[in-house]
Amino acid sequence: MSAGALHAASVIVFSGFFLASFYVIAVNQAWARTLFIWGFVGVLTVAGVTGYAFWPLFDWHLYPHTAESSFVFYEIRLSDKQGHEIPYDAWAASPTLTTPVRRYAARLIAYNDTRAEELARFFLVQANMYREHIQGGGQSKYAWYVFPPHQYGYSWDAEELSGIQTFSELHVFKREVQMSEDGKHILVDRENLVRTFSL
Amino acid sequence: MRLFINYFAEPERFSPFNLLVARVVLAAYAIWKLLSYRLGELQHWPDFLFEQSLHSPFLPFVSYREYLPYVQWTIAFLIILVAIGVWRKWAAFLAALLLAHTIAIHYVVTNSGATFLPVVYALILYAVFEFQDPYHRTTLADIGRRGWTRSKSFLQPGKASRYRLDWLKWMLVVIGMTYAFTGLSKMASAQVNWFSPYNLSRTILRENIMSFGELLPAAALMIQSEVVLTMSTIATIIFEVGLILVIILRRRIDIFVLGLLGMHVMIALTMGIFFFDQFILFALFVPWDALVHRFTRGVWPTD
Numbered sequence: 001m002s003a004g005a006l007h008a009a010s011v012i013v014f015s016g017f018f019l020a021s022f023y024v025i026a027v028n029q030a031w032a033r034t035l036f037i038w039g040f041v042g043v044l045t046v047a048g049v050t051g052y053a054f055w056p057l058f059d060w061h062l063y064p065h066t067a068e069s070s071f072v073f074y075e076i077r078l079s080d081k082q083g084h085e086i087p088y089d090a091w092a093a094s095p096t097l098t099t100p101v102r103r104y105a106a107r108l109i110a111y112n113d114t115r116a117e118e119l120a121r122f123f124l125v126q127a128n129m130y131r132e133h134i135q136g137g138g139q140s141k142y143a144w145y146v147f148p149p150h151q152y153g154y155s156w157d158a159e160e161l162s163g164i165q166t167f168s169e170l171h172v173f174k175r176e177v178q179m180s181e182d183g184k185h186i187l188v189d190r191e192n193l194v195r196t197f198s199l
Numbered sequence: 200m201r202l203f204i205n206y207f208a209e210p211e212r213f214s215p216f217n218l219l220v221a222r223v224v225l226a227a228y229a230i231w232k233l234l235s236y237r238l239g240e241l242q243h244w245p246d247f248l249f250e251q252s253l254h255s256p257f258l259p260f261v262s263y264r265e266y267l268p269y270v271q272w273t274i275a276f277l278i279i280l281v282a283i284g285v286w287r288k289w290a291a292f293l294a295a296l297l298l299a300h301t302i303a304i305h306y307v308v309t310n311s312g313a314t315f316l317p318v319v320y321a322l323i324l325y326a327v328f329e330f331q332d333p334y335h336r337t338t339l340a341d342i343g344r345r346g347w348t349r350s351k352s353f354l355q356p357g358k359a360s361r362y363r364l365d366w367l368k369w370m371l372v373v374i375g376m377t378y379a380f381t382g383l384s385k386m387a388s389a390q391v392n393w394f395s396p397y398n399l400s401r402t403i404l405r406e407n408i409m410s411f412g413e414l415l416p417a418a419a420l421m422i423q424s425e426v427v428l429t430m431s432t433i434a435t436i437i438f439e440v441g442l443i444l445v446i447i448l449r450r451r452i453d454i455f456v457l458g459l460l461g462m463h464v465m466i467a468l469t470m471g472i473f474f475f476d477q478f479i480l481f482a483l484f485v486p487w488d489a490l491v492h493r494f495t496r497g498v499w500p501t502d
Contacts, residue, residue, distance in 0.1 A: 011256050014303075018296050025292055025326045033327055037369055044373065048380035055254065055306070056299040056320075058313050060377045061384035066392045067401035073409055087412070093244075094237045096309040098410045118245045126243065147235035150311040152471035153410035177408060183400030184422050186408065 013054035017043075070178045074105035074194075077173060078127055080165040089156040091140065092130035093123055098153030108172050109195060120170045120197035127167050135161050170197040200493075203456045203484040206368035208449035214354040215362035216488040219334045222325065226282035228479040229318045230275045233298070238305060239268040249307055257303040267301060274298050281325070284336040288329040295322035314476050320373050321483075328366040333357045354488060371452075371484060375443035378459065382439030393436070396428035406470040417468035435462055456481050 001009070024036040047053035048060055076088040090101040104123070108116050134140060134156050142155070172195040178188035204217075242264040249261050258264065277294035281287045299319045306312040325332075333356040342353055385393045392398060400422040407414045414422075421427055438458035445452050460478060467473040 006253055007256050010253055014257070014299070018299070021292065021295075021323050021327070025288060025329075028330060033365075036327060040369075041372065041376070044376055048376065048383070051384075055257075055303045056316055058316050058377075059384070060380040061388075062381045063402065064384040064388040066389045066395070066398045067405055069401060071405055075409075093308075094240045095305060097311055100309040100311075102409060115245070115247055118247070122243065122245050126240075145235075147232040148473050148475040150314055150473060151410065152467075152473065154412060177405070179401055179404055182397045183402075183404050186404070189408075 010054045013043075014056065017056060067183070069181050069183070070176070072174065072176050073102055074109060075102060075173050075175060076105045076108070076123060077171045078124070078167040079169045079171065081168050082165060084164050085171065086156070086160065086164065087154050088123065088127065089130065090153060091155060092127045094126075094130075097149065097151040099151060105172050108170075108197070109174075116195075117197060121199065124167055124170050124197070124199050131156070131161055131164065131167065134158055135164075168199050170199075171195070172197075200489060201451060201486060202453045203481060204367075204486050205446055205449060205452045206364055206371050206484065207446045210363050210365055210368040211361045212364055212488060213361065214488045215331070215333055215356065215364065216354050216491065217486070218332045218362075218364055218366065220485075220487040221367060221483040222332070222334075223282050224479065224482055225318070225321055225325075226278045228476075229278050229294075229298075229322075232315070232318070232476070233271060233275060233278075236271070236305065238271050238301065239265075241267055241304065241308065244308055249304070252307045254303045254307055257300055264304065267304065270297055270301050274301065278322075281322070284334060284339055287332075288326050291322045291326040291329065295319045295326070298322070314474070317374065317377070317476065317480055321370055321480075324369050324373070325366050328369075331363050331365060333362070354491065367483060371446060372443070374480060375446045378439045379443040382436050385436065386440075394429070394432050396425045396432065399428045399432050403469050406472070410471055415469060415471065417465075418470065421465075421469050431462075431465065434458060438462060452484075456484075 020036060020039065024032045043057055047057040051059045051061060053059040077085050078088060079085040088101055090096055090098045093101060093104075104119065108120055111119065135158060137158065140155060140157060142149075142152075171193055174192045174194045176188070176190045176192075177186060179185065180187055246262045249255055249258055249264070255261055274294050274297045277290040277297070280290035281294065298315060302312040302315040302319075338356045389398070403418050403422055404414070407418050421431075438455050439462075442452065442455045442459065445455055460481065463474045463477055
């Protein structure tokens with residue numbers, strides 16, 4: 001489907017879902033409720049079976065593929081003027097998580113220069129704000145009153161950031177990892193610096 | 200005694216009390232989760248990400264996202280109205296609509312926003328079956344005045360001897376369906392290969408390397424045992440696909456719900472991915488009425 005068709009479908013599904021709900025709630029009749037429930041179960045089934053899930057529907061295909069023994073991923077690391085380099089803490093680019101930040105690392109390679117630089121600048125500015133926040137004794141993402149995040153991962157604390165100055169460069173690394181077939185050991189773990197952005 | 204009620208098998212109870220508990224638990228959970236997200240930060244993300252997203256039609260003006268924290272607080276306010284029973288039907292509908300809108304935009308920067316969708320469904324289904332909930336604002340105020348120990352109206356606020364709880368019935372079906380799709384999609388794309396113990400150990404090792412750079416203690420332990428890995432993959436598919444089956448076959452759901460919650464604990468410990476939401480969503484199906492009855496030694500009426 002083209003982008004236009006996808007946009008149209010997403011507007012139609014979203015409006016249709018809430019207009020139908022509005023109607024059923026307003027008329028408050030048994031036949032309307034029955035129709036609505038079976039319609040709802042029906043569209044959830046279509047979304048789940050076909051994978052064409054337009055908001056607010058979702059396909060819930062989680063980890064459907066088998067894991068290959070070799071994989072490639074991109075990661076973002078930051079460095080200050082003194083050359084201290086540390087991995088990116090996804091919480092700096094709130095409200096997102098570790099896996100999406102990895103996908104953005106791949107996009108920093110795929111995008112044209114204007115977009116890649118705008119995105120890299122965003123990650124750097126956010127990282128510097130969050131660095132100051134943590135170095136100033138601020139709470140990390142695991143504060144007790146915050147709803148448990150969907151994904152835990154590498155994160156900064158004051159100790160990790162000690163001695164680190166303003167981040168001035170963002171490095172995108174390509175990691176090529178080869179596991180043993182039984183998934184118990186790492187056989188090869190190669191990393192290459194593929195792109196550098198400066199603030 | 201059962202730990203979780205299969206409302207598809209028995210949508211009627213001697214009391215509608217579980218509707219009140221479910222409504223308050225859902226509201227507290229939704230508000231806590233919603234206000235934990237820093238949606239105000241979305242305005243700092245580059246505009247082009249929103250422009251090129253499938254969800255761009257949800258933003259009235261793509262570069263203007265400063266209004267989202269106001270929507271966030273409005274949703275929280277509407278959900279409080281649902282909990283205390285003021286204008287609850289339309290408050291639930293409006294909260295669902297605004298929440299679906301807000302997380303559609305949040306989804307642009309992380310797909311974990313989809314964990315909000317069961318809340319949207321719960322609010323819509325509550326509004327649809329709101330007429331079955333006899334705990335109006337006035338009932339609650341009355342209980343507050345007289346004290347709940349002397350008031351029969353907590354477990355039986357109306358004169359009926361049976362109450363229907365279709366809200367929880369259909370919410371259970373929706374949750375069962377989401378698990379079924381997670382299980383069936385694994386079968387559809389990977390077939391029997393998904394059951395290989397090494398598929399799981401490779402997945403665990405890969406996720407640990409990517410998210411932590413090292414192996415979590417539980418992960419290091421788990422990938423050593425083929426028996427544990429094989430049992431885990433088989434149990435995952437049985438519980439994910441089986442839940443909807445036991446629901447619609449009107450059987451007991453306890454073992455399947457506990458199995459799925461165990462699976463979520465294992466995923467959190469071995470991969471750092473935590474579906475805490477599911478622990479609260481399944482709490483909606485606990486027989487709260489029977490628990491209250493037991494712990495008050497039958498002061499409150501029952502069947």
